Amino acid sequence: MADVNNTRLGPGERGVGGLREGEGLSVNGRSGAAYLKDNLREYGMLLALIAIVAFFVILVRAMIGVDFLNPQNITNLFLQNSYVIIMALGMLLVIVAGHIDLSVGSVAAFVGAVAAVLTVNMDWPIYAVIPAGLVVGGIIGAAQGYWIAYWRIPSFIVTLAGMLVFRGLTLWLLGGQNIGPFPNSFQSLSTGFVPDIFGPDRPNYLALVVAVVAAVAILFMGVRSRARNIAHGMEAEPGAIFWIRNGIMAAALVFVGWKLAGFRGIPNVAVSMAVLTILYAFLAESTTLGRRIYAIGGNLKAARLSGINADRLTFFTFVNMGVLAALAGMIVTARLNSATPKAGTGFELDVIAAVFIGGASSAGGSGRIVGAIIGAFIMGVMNNGMSILGIGIDYQQVIKGLVLLAAVIFDVYNKSK
Amino acid sequence: MSVLLEMQSISKTFPGVRALDDVTVQVREGEIHAICGENGAGKSTLMKVLSGVYPHGTYEGVIRFAGQEARFRGIHDSEAAGIVIIHQELALVPLLSIAENIFLGNEQARGGVIDWRETYRLTEGLLAKVGLREAPTKPVGDLGVGKQQLVEIAKALSKNVRLLILDEPTAALQENDSQKLLDLLLELKAQGVTSIIISHKLNEVRRVADRVTVIRDGATVSTLDAHAGEVTEDRIVRDMVGRDMAHRYPERVRNPREVLMEVKGWSAKHPEHMDRDFVRNVSFSVRKGEIVGIAGLMGSGRTEFAMSLFGRSWGKDIRGSVRIGGREVDVSTVPRAIGAGLAYVTEDRKALGLILDEPIVTNISLANLRGVSKSGVLDEAAEQRVATRYKAAMNIRTPNVFQRVVNLSGGNQQKVLLSKLLFTEPQVLILDEPTRGIDVGAKFEIYGIMNKLADEGRGVVMISSEMPELLGMCDRIYVMAEGAFVGELTAAEASQEKIMSLIVREHEAQEHIEMEAAHG
Structure with missing residues (x-):
C-alpha cells in the first residue's frame, strides 16, 4: 500500500471536523446506566431469559411444590432443546445472509427416517449411518440452495416447496408407519451421557470440573477481549456491567454443572451442542467466511462489487443448514427411539422464532450466534415450564407466539429510538 | 414585496450537538430563495423544523408564515398551510400512474369511490402547467428521473402550494433536464409561486435565485441579494466554507508517464435489451500518474461501461481486451479485476458501495x-490498524473506526468507500462521480486524494457530470455519448463548449441513423 498520508488537505480542515448531526456521540467513560440503555438489545434477551427462568422457578414451586431447576429437569432442558439449538446455528447464517429456510422440520424428519431405515431395516452400524445421514442432509441443502443461489428463486418459495416435498418423502419412506426401536448405540446419540473419568460414583465430578473450566475460560476470554477493545479505543463495556454479565454467565454455568453432576452427568447432546456453538460463533465472528455472509446480507450489491462470491456463499449456507437439520433429525429420532412420519412438524417455526428472538434482523446482515442460542433457550424453557405446569398446548402456542412478537417489537422499538 | 415566511432565531439541539444556532431566514412573497451550505451545515434540519417533522416545541425560535405565527405539529399541518417539500429521494410509487401519484392521499373521490374523469382532467391541467407531455395513465416508473421530478412538482401544485421547497432538485438530473427544471421554477415564479431551493450547484443558484441565505455550522452567515449583484459563486463559496477559495482544485504537477492500462474494443449489451450494443466499441488508455476524465450526460453509458469493465458487474455479451502494465489481464469477475489491479468506486455509495449498518472498520476491509x-481467520487487531491508518490518511472525521457508516456525512462516507478500494492496492482506479452529493470542503479533499494517487504512479479515471470538475482535474478527457467514446481532448484544448458540441453532434448522428432505419 503506497502512502496516502500527507495528502494536502485544503479548506475542509477547519471547523467541519466537529461532530455532525447524529454522528459519533459515543465516547468512553459514560455512566453504566447510560451504556446499558444504549445496548438494551444486547442484554435484554439475556435478562429476559433469566426473568423467565425465575418466573418458572417461583411458579413451579408455588403450584406443584418441586424445584424447576432440579438436576433431572435441567438435563431434560438440554435433551429437549438440542435440536432447536443445533438448527438455530444454521438458521442464523441463513437469515443473516438474507434468506429463510422453512424446510428444516421436514428435512430433519426425512433424514431421521433414512437413518431408521438404514439402522433398523438394513443393520448399518452407527458410524456409517451418521455420516450417511449428514451427507443426505447436505445433498438436500445443496438441491435447495442451487435454485436459491444460482437461479435467484426466493428462498421462501424454494424451501416451502422443500417443506412439502420432504414431508411427503418421509411418509413414503416410512410407509406411514413408525420404524424403531433403535439399538443402544444409536440412542446414545441423544440419551447417552459422557462417562465420568473420575469414577462411576455420584456425584459426577466430570460435569462439575468441565463447568468450572468453561466458566474460567469465559471470564479469561472476556477480560482479554475487553482489554484489547480498550487498547484499540473501542467503546468498552463499563467495568461493573462487564463483571456482572460475565459473573452471571460463569455462575450459571457452574450452577448447571453442579446440577448435572447430581444426576447422570453431561448428556452427549450437550457436548455436541457446546462444540457446535463454539465452532459456529467462531465461524460467524472470526473468519472471512462469516464476515462475507454478513456482508451479503447487509448489502448484496456492495458485497458483489467488493469481489465477494455471493452465490457460492448463499449456496454454502443452505448446504450447511441441510447438514445441521440432518444432525438434529437423527438426534430427535434417537431420542424418540423411533422414526415417525410426524416427527419434526413445526420445528422450522421454533428454530426461526429462536433466531428472531435472539435479535437477528429479518432483512439480513445482523444477528449473533449467542443471541440465537439465548433465543432457543427462551423457547425451550417456556416449552418445558409450561408443560410442567400442565398448561394446554393451545395456550402454549398463544404464549409462544406473543413472546416472539414482543421480542421483535422490542427490537424495532429499540432501533427506532 | 411582503414577507411570506420568516424563521426567526431558530435553534435546535440534539443530544450533544447544536444543529441549528440562531438561524434567521426571510423569504419574500414571489421570490426564489436559495439556501446554501455544506453538508451538515444544518439545511436539512432547518427544513425539518419548517415542515413540522420536528414539531413546535422541540426547537427554539419563531416561525411566521403568511403573517401568522406557525406552530406546526407535523407535516400535515405545514401542508395544510401550503408548504410542500420535494425531497431529494422522490416519494413516488413507480407502479402507479402519473394521475394516481399526483392525487395519492388526496384522491378526487366521492364516498370513497374515485372520480377518474375529474382526476384525469385535473392531472392534464397540472401536467400542462409543469410542461410535461405524458399521458396521465402512464406508470411513473416508466418515466426518467427528470420527468418524475416534474410529477412531484405537479403533485405539489395540486395541493395549492404557497411555498414550494426543493431539496437538491437537480442532483440526479442530467444537464438539459436540470435546465428545464430551472426554467419551470422561473415560470412558476412568474405565476406567483414562492420557492426555496436547496442546492450545491452554485451556477444554478446564481441563475435562478433572487436571494441566497448561506448557512454554516448551524448559523446564518449571510443573506445575499442577486438584484444588488451580491450573488457570485466565489462569494457563496467563501461564506459557505468560511474562507476565500481562490483555487477550487488543488495544484498538481502534471507528470504522466508510460501507458498503464489500455482497453481495446470494449462492447457490452444491455441485460434486458439484447438487440444491440449499449456500450459500443470503446477504446482508451490511462498512463501512470495521469488523471483521465470521462465526460458525458447521464444515460450516455459511462457507469455501464465502467461496471462492465470491472468484473462484468453490468451487461451481457461483453467483448474487448484489457492490458494493464503491458500484459493482457483477465477482468471477467470482480475478484479477478481486483487481482489485476483495477478498482471501481461506485457513484451510488449507499446502494452499491457501503454496508451502511456496519462500522467503518468492517467496510474498509471488505474488498x-x-x-x-x-488462512481464513480474521485478525481483528490488524483490521483495526488498517482502518485506523486510512482514517488518518483520508482524514475521515469521526471519533473512531467503530462508528457505523450510516451516521457519517456524505464526504466521510465517500472517503470510507475510497479507502475500501485503496486497500485492494489497485494500479488503476475508476472513480464514478466521486464528489456527488458532498460538500465543497470534502470535494477539495477528494481532489487532493486523487492528485496524490496520481503522484504515486497510479492511473486515475474520473467519471463526472460536472464539467468544471473534469476541466479542473483531468489531464485528458474522453467524451462519451450514446455508449461510445466520441472524442478525446487534452487539458489544454478542452472546454465545456467543445465537450457539449461533441455530445450534441453524436446525438444528432444517432437520430439520423434511426430515421434512416425507420425509413428503410
Missing part, C-alpha cells in the same frame, strides 16, 4: 479480507 486474515 480485501485476505489482507487482514490468516
